[in-house]
Amino acid sequence: MGCQHHDPYHKRTAGGADSFTVAMPRLSFGRGVLDELGARAAWRGITRAALFTDPNLLGGPLVARATQSLKEAAIDFAIFSDIRVEPDDDSVMRGADFLSEGGFDGLVSVGGGSVIDTAKGAAVIAAHGGNIVDYFAPPAGGGRGVPGPVLDHIACPTTAGTGSECTSISVIRINALDCKFVVASPWLLPVDALVDPSCLDSLPTNALASTGFDLCCHALECWTARAYVHHARVEDPRARQFIQGSNPFSDLAAQEAMQIVDRYLVRGVNDSNDHEARDKLMWGASLAGIAFGNSGTHLPHAMSYGITHLMKDITTPGYSIPSPFVPHGISVIVNAPAIFRFTASGAPERHLEGAAFLGADDKGATPDDAGEVLANRLVDLMRATDMPNGLAALGFSADQVGELTTSSLRQGRAIANAPRESNAVDMENMYNAAMSYW
Numbered sequence: 001m002g003c004q005h006h007d008p009y010h011k012r013t014a015g016g017a018d019s020f021t022v023a024m025p026r027l028s029f030g031r032g033v034l035d036e037l038g039a040r041a042a043w044r045g046i047t048r049a050a051l052f053t054d055p056n057l058l059g060g061p062l063v064a065r066a067t068q069s070l071k072e073a074a075i076d077f078a079i080f081s082d083i084r085v086e087p088d089d090d091s092v093m094r095g096a097d098f099l100s101e102g103g104f105d106g107l108v109s110v111g112g113g114s115v116i117d118t119a120k121g122a123a124v125i126a127a128h129g130g131n132i133v134d135y136f137a138p139p140a141g142g143g144r145g146v147p148g149p150v151l152d153h154i155a156c157p158t159t160a161g162t163g164s165e166c167t168s169i170s171v172i173r174i175n176a177l178d179c180k181f182v183v184a185s186p187w188l189l190p191v192d193a194l195v196d197p198s199c200l201d202s203l204p205t206n207a208l209a210s211t212g213f214d215l216c217c218h219a220l221e222c223w224t225a226r227a228y229v230h231h232a233r234v235e236d237p238r239a240r241q242f243i244q245g246s247n248p249f250s251d252l253a254a255q256e257a258m259q260i261v262d263r264y265l266v267r268g269v270n271d272s273n274d275h276e277a278r279d280k281l282m283w284g285a286s287l288a289g290i291a292f293g294n295s296g297t298h299l300p301h302a303m304s305y306g307i308t309h310l311m312k313d314i315t316t317p318g319y320s321i322p323s324p325f326v327p328h329g330i331s332v333i334v335n336a337p338a339i340f341r342f343t344a345s346g347a348p349e350r351h352l353e354g355a356a357f358l359g360a361d362d363k364g365a366t367p368d369d370a371g372e373v374l375a376n377r378l379v380d381l382m383r384a385t386d387m388p389n390g391l392a393a394l395g396f397s398a399d400q401v402g403e404l405t406t407s408s409l410r411q412g413r414a415i416a417n418a419p420r421e422s423n424a425v426d427m428e429n430m431y432n433a434a435m436s437y438w
């Protein structure tokens, strides 16, 4: 691998991986591509599509455009919208029943990450049976692999953050365990992603802020993830995980996504008419999705799961969704400055470069300053977009740090993808440091 000679971060060590895989859907980007849905589906040979969306989008202009396009292509369809934000195993199983009973030969999702992830999970059960919990990694799930193809899935994102249209993972809440887990398989990857930035024109400012920080953290976590050459070599290519660590391809996409965050996040959030900024953020979200779909995230995402587990009495101002609810992007960014202060010593140059991509003033900074420079830039972005000032602002208190840690420690694979090892005490220290920033 010639690139390794010029890239010390990806210099292989004994026993480490010597190859990586890049997976992504056929991606179409631009204003108006949602209207290509029918033609795309017809080209795939789909004659009857299941259209997954959520109750908030049902009856709105985006679903109307999608269904109009299907009608123009003479594709029969039926709609499933019984999907909650932060989708759970119950909604996945209801979606699977809908697919199994409907005689469909294709699947379309129109919505944010919750809709796309529900569609992915439902497609697995409809094709291969069982319960979605069977497919989560142990100890939460049964560790069952997805054995083969599922319905062709065309994903049409309506937010700019999750990047789920570009990944082979689905994040689902298991109600019995009251916690979110990941199902991952190459078979979950949508065949087409139609990324139409006009979908953001009506997205509320606070939703764009939350999803924008999700995109920011996807890119930054990919960039700072443990290098793929420091993950164990996989002999069977079918066993290669999407969490394969930072690699030259994920680096490319992550760099560009971080620069988009620097230039356009504050603009796009603070001015809903700034279409240039919002269009760029939509592109950045797909890029960051492609990046983390081929490298994996690490501690900011792992530690966000503790928040969504314990958010019982927490509400987030500005959202019409009933309690408990902390938007995913907020649950990720709120710990991030404290986390990157901790992880910086594991890959100081990477943290400093990440800070520079995000627009930090790094003049005169040395690698020893990397964590501080990066954390300060993230805090600046949070303040400029009216994010909550740390865990305390979300209603958490110091006496919950132990519980947050116990919950997040279950995300072992993502934790192991961080550039610095951490134990329970480290994680408690990070949660404590994330209580407030300014």
Ligand SMILES: [Fe+2]
Pocket: 162, 214, 218, 301, 328, 332
């Ligand atoms: Fe995320």
